Amino acid sequence: MTRLSVNINKIATLRNARGGKIPCIKDAVVNCQKFGAQGITIHPRPDERHITRKDVYEIKPLITTEFNIEGYPSEEFLKMVIEVKADQVTLVPDTREQLTSDHGWDTWKNLSFLKEVISQLQENGIRTSIFVDPNINAIEGAAEIGTNRIELYTESYASLYPIDKNRAIEKFVEAATFAGNLDIDINAGHDLNLENLNYMYHKIPNLAEVSIGHALIADALYLGLETTIQKYLACLK
Numbered sequence: 394m395t396r397l398s399v400n401i402n403k404i405a406t407l408r409n410a411r412g413g414k415i416p417c418i419k420d421a422v423v424n425c426q427k428f429g430a431q432g433i434t435i436h437p438r439p440d441e442r443h444i445t446r447k448d449v450y451e452i453k454p455l456i457t458t459e460f461n462i463e464g465y466p467s468e469e470f471l472k473m474v475i476e477v478k479a480d481q482v483t484l485v486p487d488t489r490e491q492l493t494s495d496h497g498w499d500t501w502k503n504l505s506f507l508k509e510v511i512s513q514l515q516e517n518g519i520r521t522s523i524f525v526d527p528n529i530n531a532i533e534g535a536a537e538i539g540t541n542r543i544e545l546y547t548e549s550y551a552s553l554y555p556i557d558k559n560r561a562i563e564k565f566v567e568a569a570t571f572a573g574n575l576d577i578d579i580n581a582g583h584d585l586n587l588e589n590l591n592y593m594y595h596k597i598p599n600l601a602e603v604s605i606g607h608a609l610i611a612d613a614l615y616l617g618l619e620t621t622i623q624k625y626l627a628c629l630k
């Protein structure tokens with residue numbers, strides 16, 4: 394089974410545009426789960442451009458599924474995710490200014506740093522995931538680090554999919570098979586949508602979880618959140 398974790402950053406982006414409380418993040422968390430989401434993902438950034446620190450603490454008691462928090466492992470970030478007891482933490486190598494995640498970790502270059510962070514999180518009962526490109530060398534590094542999971546950065550799949558879906562999925566199948574043989578579970582995310590999700594699901598049978606935000610929230614503008622979540626869930630069958 395591949396779980397759908399809904400990334401709600403964009404709902405916070407909309408709320409912050411006016412500086413008020415509409416749309417309400419807490420309602421979004423409750424409703425996404427009511428409509429079938431099997432997890433909630435957030436990516437609190439240091440500049441609080443969408444999810445704020447306050448949101449992180451307010452969301453936690455509303456989680457009935459799985460709370461996945463993404464971010465760069467700064468001291469402040471680690472303290473927060475340990476305090477709120479996230480179910481899963483996905484480490485991304487983002488700089489402060491970055492618009493969105495646009496590359497995976499160089500796991501070998503950051504080996505000792507990531508090893509330390511991963512063991513700190515695991516000691517606190519948090520499942521870990523490291524954001525990586527579909528690259529065998531990076532996955533070997535992830536295995537050496539001892540992470541529970543990797544999250545495959547799927548932007549290159551999504552951009553090639555409309556042109557040549559067979560070629561688009563190749564590297565990902567290879568990476569997922571390689572990781573599976575090392576007993577690392579696999580998540581995937583970035584630019585997944587109603588067109589490209591089902592193909593990925595069929596080609597990567599050991600896909601544990603997808604986290605989807607931008608396209609899903611955009612679809613919800615036209616279809617409504619409930620129908621949209623149902624449609625994404627149908628892609629994972």
Ligand code: PXP
Pocket residue numbers: 400402436463483485493494524544581582583584585604605606607608
């Ligand atoms: N995974 C990571 C690490 C991300 O940073 C993001 C965007 O916040 C996603 C997945 C979801 O990407 P998208 O918003 O394109 O669905």
